[in-house]
Amino acid sequence: MAQYIVAHDLGTSGNKGTLFTADGELVKTAQYGYGVHIFNTTWAEQNPEDWWKAFCYTNKQLLQGIDPSSISVVSFSGQMMGCLCVDSHGIPLRDAIIWADMRATDEQHTIEQHIEHEEFYHLTGHRISSSYSIEKCMWLKKNEPDVYKNTYKILNAKDYIVSRLTGSFVTDYSDASGTNIFDINTFTWSDKLIDITGIDGEKLPEAVASTTVVGEVSSAISDECGLPKGTKVVIGGGDGMCASVGAGSVTPGNMYNCLGSSSWVSITSKTPVFDAEMRTFNWAHVVPGLIGPCGTMQAAGLSYEWALETLYSKDLELAGNRSDVLKLADSEILSSPVLAKNLLFLPYLIGERSPRWNARAKGSFIGLTSEHTRSDMMRSVVEGIAMNLKIIYDILKTGQQINEMTVIGGLAKGYVIRKILADVFEVDIVKLDRVEEATSIGAAVTAGVGVGLIPDFSEVHKFISAESREHPDTAASSKYRQSSRLFDESYAALTGIFDALSRL
Numbered sequence: 386m387a388q389y390i391v392a393h394d395l396g397t398s399g400n401k402g403t404l405f406t407a408d409g410e411l412v413k414t415a416q417y418g419y420g421v422h423i424f425n426t427t428w429a430e431q432n433p434e435d436w437w438k439a440f441c442y443t444n445k446q447l448l449q450g451i452d453p454s455s456i457s458v459v460s461f462s463g464q465m466m467g468c469l470c471v472d473s474h475g476i477p478l479r480d481a482i483i484w485a486d487m488r489a490t491d492e493q494h495t496i497e498q499h500i501e502h503e504e505f506y507h508l509t510g511h512r513i514s515s516s517y518s519i520e521k522c523m524w525l526k527k528n529e530p531d532v533y534k535n536t537y538k539i540l541n542a543k544d545y546i547v548s549r550l551t552g553s554f555v556t557d558y559s560d561a562s563g564t565n566i567f568d569i570n571t572f573t574w575s576d577k578l579i580d581i582t583g584i585d586g587e588k589l590p591e592a593v594a595s596t597t598v599v600g601e602v603s604s605a606i607s608d609e610c611g612l613p614k615g616t617k618v619v620i621g622g623g624d625g626m627c628a629s630v631g632a633g634s635v636t637p638g639n640m641y642n643c644l645g646s647s648s649w650v651s652i653t654s655k656t657p658v659f660d661a662e663m664r665t666f667n668w669a670h671v672v673p674g675l676i677g678p679c680g681t682m683q684a685a686g687l688s689y690e691w692a693l694e695t696l697y698s699k700d701l702e703l704a705g706n707r708s709d710v711l712k713l714a715d716s717e718i719l720s721s722p723v724l725a726k727n728l729l730f731l732p733y734l735i736g737e738r739s740p741r742w743n744a745r746a747k748g749s750f751i752g753l754t755s756e757h758t759r760s761d762m763m764r765s766v767v768e769g770i771a772m773n774l775k776i777i778y779d780i781l782k783t784g785q786q787i788n789e790m791t792v793i794g795g796l797a798k799g800y801v802i803r804k805i806l807a808d809v810f811e812v813d814i815v816k817l818d819r820v821e822e823a824t825s826i827g828a829a830v831t832a833g834v835g836v837g838l839i840p841d842f843s844e845v846h847k848f849i850s851a852e853s854r855e856h857p858d859t860a861a862s863s864k865y866r867q868s869s870r871l872f873d874e875s876y877a878a879l880t881g882i883f884d885a886l887s888r889l
Contacts, residue, residue, distance in 0.1 A: 388838060391447060391459040391612070392828035394624065395436055395542040397421060397483065402443030403825040404451070407838040409847035411822065415446035421483065429485040433469055433477045433545050440546050444611035453613040459550075459602070460832030461621035462628075462824040463543030465563040468521035470536040475548045478532045482521045484563075489520035492527070492582075496520070496565075499581045502663065508578070510562060510569035510657050510667030510676075512742070517565035519582050526583065538590045543621055550610065551600025551618050554590045558669035559626040559677075561592040569657055569667050569676070595622040595671035596835035619835035621828045622671035629653060629670060629677050630830050631823025632791045633849055635842040637675070640787055642774060642806070643823070644796035648685030649739075650777040651677050660780050664740040671831050672842050680739030680777030685770050686796040688732040688748065692766040696759040715801040717760035718767060723808070723861045724868055725761040728752045729875055730769030740776040741876065745887040751875045767802055771809040772865065772872045778810055789813040789854075793823045800855070808861040818852040 389412065394401045399418035405411055417439035422430045448456070466484035471477050482488075493515045496505070505513050514520070518539065526533040538554040541563075548554050561567040561574070566582060568575040572592070579586045593599065599620045607614040621627065625643075629651055632641035640652040652658070657667040658678035665680040684691075693714060694701065700710045733746035750765065778790075790812050796802055797820045807814040819826065826848045833839030 388457045389451065389455050390829045390832050390838065391444065391456060392825045392832060393440060393443065393459070393461050393543075393546070394627075394824045394828065395440070395461060395463040395546065396624065397464050397485070400436065400439035400443055401825060402440070402447050403822070403829065404447045405826075405829045405848070407457070407833055411819070413447055414825075415443040417442045421485070422480065425488070427487040429483050430480040431483050433481050433542075436542055436546060437549060441610045448611055456613055456616050457838055458617045458619055458832040458836045459612060460619035460828045460835065461543035461546065462624045462828040463541055463560070463621070465541060465560055465623040465625065466517050467541050468518045468525065469540045469542070469545055470525065470532055471538055471540060471545065471548065471554075472535055473537040475545075475552070475554070477545070478535055479529070481542070482525075484516060486521060487515045489515040489524040492520040492523035495523065496581060500577075506663045507659055508568055508570070508575060509565055511565055512663055512666065513565065517563065519564050519566040519578070519584060522584055523582055536588050539588050540590060541623075544590060547599060547618055547620060550602050550606060550612075552603065553599045555597070555599045555620055556590045556592050557595040557597070557620045557622050557671070558592055559595060559622040559671050562667070562669040563623055567592070567669075569669065572669060593620060594673040595620060595626075595831050596673060598835055617836050619832040621831055623668065624824050625649065625651070625679065626668050626671045626677050627827030627831065628793065628823040630672065630827030630842060630845055631819075631825065631849065632793045632817065633845055634677075634791065635672050635845055638785055638787070639791075640778070640781065641791040641793065644685055644792055644794040644802070646686040646690075647681055647683055648770070648774060648794070648796070649679050649681040650774055650781060651679040652781045654678055658781055658783055664742065665777060665780050666739075671827060678781050680780060682732070682739055682770075682773050682777070683737050684732055684734040684748075685774070686794070688734055688766055688770055689796060689802075691734060692763055696763055711799070714763055715799065718764040718801050721758070721760040721764040723864050725765040725768060726757060728757055728761050728765040729868070729872060730762075730765040731876055731879070732766065732769045732773055740773070740780070743880065743883070745883045746876070746880075747883050747886060749875070749879060767805050768809070768865075769872075771806050772869060774806075775809050775869065776873075787812055789815050791815045791817060793817055793820045795821060800853075803853070803855045807855040807857045809865045811857045811862045811866075813857070814855045815851050816853045817849045819849055
């Protein structure tokens with residue numbers, strides 16, 4: 386009888402449940418969507434009961450026709466950097482404040498008054514920012530004191546589901562490293578930051594390795610959630626680091642690029658990679674003892690979609706199939722020369738995180754003339770995305786010889802995009818067969834390793850395989866190398882203009 390692994394990816398827009406065999410076969414998937422309550426411009430919350438409903442629904446869909454005794458383990462990938470306060474019975478005291486919420490700017494400034502940015506960065510692996518969990522918790526302590534007073538533990542999305550399944554209040558190292566109060570060097574909660582933030586350290590959950598079995602599905606909850614009583618529960622990890630496993634980045638020196646609406650470049654390392662300008666950051670990896678240095682740009686696929694919708698709007702209206710327009714765009718990009726007739730695009734449509742860390746940055750075409758066509762503009766957009774990601778790549782490789790980069794995510798499906806990335810990065814770009822299953826695969830492999838079904842993380846290659854490989858073109862790479870200085874100088878020259886535009 387096959388032994389099955391259940392993996393759940395608790396994202397921002399919904400939960401995706403996936404059933405795998407221990408040999409890497411994807412048996413079936415099920416999805417359940419939920420909403421985000423966005424208000425007061427920068428506030429973003431979710432009802433944790435929606436996470437639970439999504440989890441239960443997808444479980445029951447996955448297990449239809451499956452012998453319950455063949456389910457060996459369940460584990461999770463989850464959205465990070467949230468703040469859900471629960472009481473000692475695990476009952477939420479309010480809706481969860483999620484990663485996208487930016488209300489805690491005053492709390493960010495409070496931390497900045499008590500520790501130098503560089504010291505904080507080297508302690509946590511991250512910048513001080515209202516994006517993170519602890520700043521959100523500080524906001525609750527100040528603005529909703531009764532909620533804070535009655536809080537037993539502060540959890541992230543996957544941790545909440547685990548607490549309902551097992552009664553254990555636990556997080557893993559990767560999610561802990563997204564709280565802004567976790568020491569990335571020792572894998573422990575930072576006493577110094579507990580003092581600075583004024584948050585009671587007892588309210589922080591126990592942090593353990595992602596492969597840890599934290600309990601079993603209780604009999605009281607089995608019927609409701611759809612999982613058999615006694616199913617082992619492995620804590621799993623944050624979505625970004627689970628994606629690292631699903632991309633095959635499980636040993637030091639493995640690098641990958643996730644190409645979605647936003648995009649990140651990450652490498653697996655034995656130690657944190659600290660950038661002198663703090664342009665990149667560090668997560669604890671789900672592979673025990675390793676680190677996932679990373680840099681995330683805001684608008685990769687978003688820039689591509691904006692250009693497609695803007696430049697090809699009439700084609701999209703008339704086309705019977707969106708894929709036909711994508712093929713047209715690809716052919717037109719290929720008709721434009723490298724560097725799109727000396728046209729540069731800065732892909733900062735919604736500000737930027739890595740490598741600029743400038744919320745006021747704006748998207749810009751530079752060098753536009755009457756001779757440029759939409760083909761050139763579309764090519765310039767893709768090249769701008771690639772050149773921005775190349776800055777992150779150069780920071781993270783830290784002198785290592787990188788010969789190939791794996792790509793995952795929806796934008797990775799496009800050949801032309803992968804070819805331009807290969808030319809800009811000057812490495813082989815390898816597309817996996819399951820570009821949109823990486824986080825689920827990461828959670829599944831973590832679960833399998835945790836219960837001994839899978840010997841170690843190198844077995845991820847049973848779950849994924851290379852589907853295509855694009856090689857860099859020497860001549861094109863040389864041109865991109867020469868243009869990289871202009872790309873940087875263009876951004877630097879416009880920062881004052883971006884500031885002024887933001888004040889209008």
